[in-house]
Amino acid sequence: MHEQTLAIHAGYEKDREGTMAVPIYQTTAYEFRDTKHAADLFELKELGNIYSRLMNPTTDVFEKRFAALEGGEAAVGTASGMAAIFYAIANVAEAGDNILVAKQVYGGTTTLTGHTIKRFGIETRYFDIHNPSEIEELIDERSKLILFESITNPSIDVADFDAIVAIATRHGILTCVDNTVATPILCKPLALGCDLSLHSASKYTTGQGLAIGGIIVERKNLVDAIKGNVRYAHFNEPDESYHGLIYSELALPLFTLRVRLSLLRDLGASPSPFNSWLYIQGLETLPLRMRQHSSSALAIAKFLESHPKVKKVNYPGLESDSNYALGQKYFHGGHSGLLSFEVADKQTAQRIADSTEIFALVVNIGDSKSIITHPASTTHQQLSAQELIDAGVPGGLVRLSVGIEDTQDLIEDLRNALG
Ligand SMILES: *Cc1c(COP(=O)(O)O)cnc(C)c1O
Numbered sequence: 313m314h315e316q317t318l319a320i321h322a323g324y325e326k327d328r329e330g331t332m333a334v335p336i337y338q339t340t341a342y343e344f345r346d347t348k349h350a351a352d353l354f355e356l357k358e359l360g361n362i363y364s365r366l367m368n369p370t371t372d373v374f375e376k377r378f379a380a381l382e383g384g385e386a387a388v389g390t391a392s393g394m395a396a397i398f399y400a401i402a403n404v405a406e407a408g409d410n411i412l413v414a415k416q417v418y419g420g421t422t423t424l425t426g427h428t429i430k431r432f433g434i435e436t437r438y439f440d441i442h443n444p445s446e447i448e449e450l451i452d453e454r455s456k457l458i459l460f461e462s463i464t465n466p467s468i469d470v471a472d473f474d475a476i477v478a479i480a481t482r483h484g485i486l487t488c489v490d491n492t493v494a495t496p497i498l499c500k501p502l503a504l505g506c507d508l509s510l511h512s513a514s515k516y517t518t519g520q521g522l523a524i525g526g527i528i529v530e531r532k533n534l535v536d537a538i539k540g541n542v543r544y545a546h547f548n549e550p551d552e553s554y555h556g557l558i559y560s561e562l563a564l565p566l567f568t569l570r571v572r573l574s575l576l577r578d579l580g581a582s583p584s585p586f587n588s589w590l591y592i593q594g595l596e597t598l599p600l601r602m603r604q605h606s607s608s609a610l611a612i613a614k615f616l617e618s619h620p621k622v623k624k625v626n627y628p629g630l631e632s633d634s635n636y637a638l639g640q641k642y643f644h645g646g647h648s649g650l651l652s653f654e655v656a657d658k659q660t661a662q663r664i665a666d667s668t669e670i671f672a673l674v675v676n677i678g679d680s681k682s683i684i685t686h687p688a689s690t691t692h693q694q695l696s697a698q699e700l701i702d703a704g705v706p707g708g709l710v711r712l713s714v715g716i717e718d719t720q721d722l723i724e725d726l727r728n729a730l731g
Pocket of ligand 1: 493512524
């Protein structure tokens with residue numbers, strides 16, 4: 313089936329009532345047929361609903377639909393994008409291990425990997441997304457994950473998938489892509505050879521800035537990369553917290569299953585059924601919206617490029633952009649609504665962000681409503697001067713999340729704000 317059809321139908325089988333819209337299963341728990349049924353569910357002899365911290369029928373549709381769009385085997389929803397990132401890390405790494413992370417990542421990912429998980433004994437080693445060969449020197453036997461964004465926020469760089477996947481494959485290390493900005497519509501990391509992808513569902517998935525959520529997707533046959541791999545011994549040895557279950561011996565998608573049975577069980581950042589329902593509504597129009605976001609952003613990038621007050625525009629759809637070739641290679645149907653541009657200095661950037669009328673001054677992306685952000689004073693405010701440079705966020709940088717209003721109205725708004 314084609315993408316637009318999957319976006320509308322995947323993962324949902326109509327219930328007894330023939331309900332067209334996916335119902336919201338607003339429930340904490342589920343009745344077992346009898347004690348044997350209950351025991352079978354807990355032992356995974358039969359798969360089914362136990363408790364909504366672990367699974368929920370509405371969330372299940374969201375997960376299946378997202379996995380279908382991303383071309384993955386299975387997915388697990390989380391309460392936020394940050395929870396998805398933390399769980400992806402915590403599912404592979406423990407104290408004494410290290411992970412390899414691109415320097416150019418979302419601000420929350422920088423603080424999570426650079427500070428929070430350090431206190432859990434997990435070390436982060438950073439590489440430059442422009443120079444993936446750096447990864448090779450950072451790897452040792454305790455390296456557990458390579459984490460990067462398909463298109464970075466806010467520096468707007470496109471990852472060189474082939475180069476990163478080649479290194480990961482050579483060393484038997486899992487790759488995990490934060491594909492939030494690209495969405496499954498514009499880029500498919502799993503088809504490019506990556507093992508895992510994750511998203512903040514708070515962005516383009518709802519599309520209207522309605523709810524905080526996240527999701528992790530695993531590729532088909534991920535077991536092949538994990539079974540017998542000493543880096544992932546905990547997937548190959550009995551899990552004492554689950555009666556000696558050995559994940560790599562199950563005929564089930566093992567990565568997302570372990571997130572569910574271990575991390576959601578013990579840490580519990582699961583999505584609410586209502587929020588999952590909102591994501592399902594959003595996914596229905598995701599392909600349509602991504603095309604509009606992308607074509608509008610390209611027109612705006614071209615306008616900005618021709619403006620005398622703009623020093624530089626970062627958008628992979630522009631032929632002048634250093635990411636143009638990678639964008640053409642790895643993206644299909646557009647490059648999202650996210651772009652950034654540089655003006656003379658911090659004051660000028662702040663004045664522009666304060667002057668737009670349609671573009672709202674908000675720290676969010678992926679909304680139908682256009683957004684303008686000054687990263688150095690907001691999303692990246694907690695970063696040191698060096699971290700700002702590493703993340704590619706100079707003081708004069710302005711970020712736009714182009715919505716789906718009329719393109720000409722948006723250009724006029726920016727023309728007036730630039731003055
Ligand atoms: C927003 C965002 C996150 C964090 O997601 P939340 O849902 O806000 O927790 C992670 N990565 C990227 C690229 C994001 O844009």
